[in-house]
Amino acid sequence: MKDLVTPPQMPLRPTGTVMRLARMGAMFPTRLSFLRTLLRRLARERVEVVRPVWSICAQGYGHAVYTLSLGGHRYSLVAVATALPEAARTDRVIAEAWDTAYVLYDGVPDAGEIARICATAPRQEAARFTERDLVLSRANKSVRLFDHVVGSLRAGRQPDPAEVQKTGYLMRTTAVYGNGKFGIADRAAIAARPGLSGPFMAEMLTVWLIRHFTHDLAEHMGGGTLDPAIKRHLGIGNATGLGMAPFLVTHPVLLNNWMAARETALARVRAVPALEAEQVAQLTALATRAAGHLAEWQVPDTAHQARIDQLRSAWAGVASRITPEMCAAPRPLDRLFRAAATGGPDLEELTVALLLEPFGALVDDLAEGMADPFDPPPEQTTHTDKLRARLETAFAWALGRDYDTPEHCRRFWYVSAAKQEPRLGDRFAEPGAALESPLDVARRVAALHAALPDKRTPVLEFLDAHPEHLFAVERVEMAAAYPYAEIRDNLIAADCLPIDLLRCKLSFFGAAKFDPKSDLWTRITLFQGAPLAEEVATRRDHGWLPVLQA
Template identity: 45%
Template sequence: MTDSRSHIARRDPATVMRLSRLGSLHQCRLSFMRQLTRRMANEGWTFSRPVFNIDDAGVGHAVYSAHGPERAYSLVAFAHDLPPEQRSDRVIAEAWDATFTLFDGVPTNEDIDRLSQNVPLQEAGRVSESELSLSRANRSVRLWAHVVDRLATGQQPDLEQIYKVGYLMRTTAVYGSGKFGAADREKTGNRPETNAPFQTEMLSVYLTRTFVRDLVQHMAQVKGGDATAKLDADIARWLGIGNSTGLGMAPFIVNHPILFNNWIMVREEAISRVRSIETASAEEDRAFREIFERSKLSMSWWHSEHPVQIKKLAALNADLSSISTYLSQEKLQHDYPWDRLVRWSETALSQEGQELVASLILEPYGDLVDGLSSCMADSNSGAHVINGAMPVTEVRSLFDQSFGWAMDLDWTAPENCARAWYVSEEKLEPRLGERFKEPIAEYEQPLAPARDAVRAQKALAEWDGEALIAEFLLRHPEHRHAVRRAQMATVAPYGEIHDNTISADVLPIDMLRAKLSFFGATHFDPRSDRWVRICMYSGAPYPEDLIRENADLWVYPEVQK
C-alpha cells in the first residue's frame, strides 16, 4: 500500500444519517464483538470454569472466568427448569431458561448465594456495584431438542438446522450501566479493556455462549449416558447467541447523539482512509476478494419472513451478483480502487449493498483502521453543557445545518406527527403509540428532535440575532433540549438522524439495525417493524481456542474448497 496523494472526504451526514441507510448497516472491523475478541487474543487472556453445578434436570449454576492482564471478570450463570407455557421473549416475562450476571472479579460462595436470590428474578431482584451486567435467555426449543436428542444417540446435529437457526439460546435483554443496582459506566469506563462501548455486555454474551454449549452437552449426557457423542467443535463454532430486541433499544441512538456520532464518524473516517488509498497490493486485493466470497456464504444463511426484510434481502442478493460481476471485470490494485468500488456501488447497488461494500473494504486494512476504535466512547461530558454566550444568529445557523431538511415539513399534518414515544408504566420501557388514537400525548418523550428543532427555530425568528441564547432560554426554557442538541452538532456532525422519528411511516427497526450493526450482529430477522432477532458470535472461537490468528475474521464463514 502506498500513501495517497488525494484524501477522499468522509461522506456527508445528510447522506449517511437517513434512517433507510442506517437500517442497512452491516458489521465491520470496528464492531464491538470483534474489538473484544481481538483484544483478548492480543493480550493473551485466559479462561476457566471454576464452577459447573448443574443437576440432571438442568437446574443449578456455573461460573466462567475471563482473566485479563490486570483483572478478571466472571459470568455467573443460573440454569432453570422453565415450563413451556412460561417461555416468552417479551420484556414483560417473569421467568427464563437461564439468567446471568457479569461479576467484577471472581465471586466467592457468599457472592453466589447473594446472586442466586436476585439474578433469577431479573428486574424484581437487585444486584450490586460488583455486578456489571444483568441478562437472561431462552432456549430455541426445537433446535435445543434436536441437538440434545442427536448427541444422546451418539450422532452429531444436522448442520443445516444449525445454519438455519444459528443459536441454541437467545437473550431477551442484556442490561448494564447501572440498571437494577449494577455498576455505573463510570466504574469501568477508564479501564483499557472496557473503555470501548458495550465491552462488558459483549464479554457477558461471549461467555454465555460457552455456558450454553456446555449446558446442552450436559443435558445430552444426562439423556444418553455412555452413548452420548461430544458436540463436534466445527459444528459448535456456528452456534452463536441469539437476541430478541424490541422498541426498548430504538431511542438509544436519539438519546445519545455524541456517542452515536462517534460510532458513525469513526466508521466514516475508516471508509474515507481506505477510499483514499491510491494503490493496493496484490495481497490486499486477494484478501478483499476472499472476504467477499465468505460474506456471500454468510448471507446465504440469512432468511426472514417479514415483508420489508424479504424485499431488502432480494435486493442484497441481486447486489451480491452485481459485485461478483464487477470484481470479475475490475482490478483492485491501482487508480484508487476502493474509491472506484464505492462510487460504482452508489449507482449500481441498493443501500444494503452499498453499506456491505463500505464495511468489506475495511477488512484488508486493520493496521489503518483498527486504532480508530479508541475514539468510539463518549468522553466529552462538556458537550452536554449549553453555551449560553452563543449569539442567537449562530444557533439559528446550527439548526439549519442539522435540521434544514425538516424546516419545510408541515408539522401539523397528521402524517408528520402520527406517532408519539412514551415510557410504559408496567415495565418502564420505551413504547411508540398512535398520537391520535391513544391518550398518550401528555406522556410524550423528547424523541422527535427534528420537530422540536423547528419549533425552537420559529421561536428564535422573533429574536435579535445578536442576543445571547441564554436570554432566549430564560424566556423559553422549553427549548433548552433543542438548543443543546443544536450546539452538540459542532462536535457531533453525525449525531442527528435526518428523518422524522414520529411520522406515520417511521420504521423503528431501522434504529435497532443501526445500533446492533455496531455490536457486530448478523442475520437480521425482523418479526415486525418494531422488533428483530439477530445472531451474535456465530463462527467465533470458544475461549479455549481463541488465538490471534482466529480472533477477527471469524464472522465470515470459511468457503469449503
C-alpha cells in the same frame, strides 16, 4: 513507538446521506463493531477461560461459573439455569421468568456471592444487585434447536447442519443490562479499565461467555461433544425491541463517535492507492463468503426477504468487479465503493463492511475513539441570529414540514407502566400522548426556529422567556461539533420505522442475520462464527459474516 501520522483519506460521506434512517437500517457489522474489538483484545491477551464451578444436573438446571483475566482484572460469569414453564417463555420485556440468567461479576465470587447471585439473577428487574455485579442478563432457549442438538448428541451423532444454520444459536438473550441498572456497577467504575473501556465491552464479554455456557450446557445434557465447526456457528441470539431505539437519540455524542469512526475508516480505505496481491485474494475470499452468508440468511418476513434476495443478486455484481485488472487501477477500493454506491443503501453498506475487513492495520485504531469521554462541550451561541444560522445549516432537513399534520406526527414514543416497557403509540388512536418521551428532535428544533425572535437577542434572554426550548438549543449547539450526532429523520412521522434504529445500533454491536418480526423488533445473532473460548488466542478468523462449513 506508535505511529502518530494520520493516514490519508478521501472525503467523508456527507451526514445528509449517512444519517438517514433508511441508510442506518441497512448497516452491516464491520471490524469496528464492538464484539470484534473485544475479540481482538481477547486474542491479544491470549485470554484463557476456566470453569471453576459446574453444578448443573442432568436436566440442565443449576449454576456454573466461568472466569478469565482481562487487562489485569479478573471477571467471572455466573450462569444460572432454571426450569421455565412453556407458557411463561416470552422474549418481551414484560416477561417475568427465563430459562437462564447471568451476572458478569467483578472478580471471582466466593460461595456466598454465588449463592446471592443464584437467588437474585433469575428475578432480574425484580431484584437488587451490587457494585460487584457488572452486567445482568438472561436468555431463553431456542427450544427447537436446543432439543435437536441435545437429542443428536444423545443419539451419538452431530446435529443436522441445516438445522444449525437455520437458527444459528442455542439461546437468545432478551436483555443485557449494564451501567448501573437495578444497582449493578456504574460504567464509570470500569470505564478506565483496559479491555473494558470501549463502548459495551462488558456487555459483549458477557454475551461471549453466555455463548460458551450454552455450548457447555448442550454438551452436558447431550453427553457428547459438538464438532468445532458446528459449535462455532452457534452464536447467541438476541431479541431486541424498542428499548434500544431511544438510546441513539439520547446519546448523541456517542452516536457521533460511532458513526465518525466508521466513516473515517471508510474514507481511509478508499484512499488506499494500490492493493497487494494478498489483499486482493483476501477481498475476493471475503466477497465469496459474504455471498454464502447472504444465501444462508433467510427470514420469514416477506418484505425483508425480498431485500435480501435483491442484495444477493446485486452482490454478485460487486464481487465480479474484484478482478486483478480493477485492483491494478489507481485507488481500486474507491472505484469499487463508487460502483456499489449506485446500487442502493443495502449494497453500499455491505460494500463498506467488506472494504474495511482486510485493513485492520489502517482502521482498527479508530475503535479507541468510539467511547464517550468527557469531551469539551460544544461552542455556545451568544445571540439568536447566530443560533438561527446554525439551526438552518444543521437542521434544514427538519424544517419546512407541518408537524401538526397526522403524517408528520402520528407516532409518539412512550414508556408503559407495564414493567416500563418502551412503546410507540398512535397519537390519533391511543391515549398517552401527553406523556410522550422527548424523541421528537425534529419537531422541537422546528418549534425553536419558529419561536426565535426577528430581533437579534441574547440566547440567554430568549431562554429565560422560553425555557422549553433549551432542549432544541442544546441540540443545535451540538451539531457543529458533532456532525454525526443527529438522525436526520422525523422520528414521530407516520412512516418512521424504528427497526432502522435497532439495526444501526445492533450492527455496531456486531450483530448479523437480522430477522425483523415487525417494524418494532428484531431477532439477530451475535458471535456466530466467532472463535470459541479455547481458540480465541489462536484463531485469526473472527467471524465476519460467517458461513457454516461443517
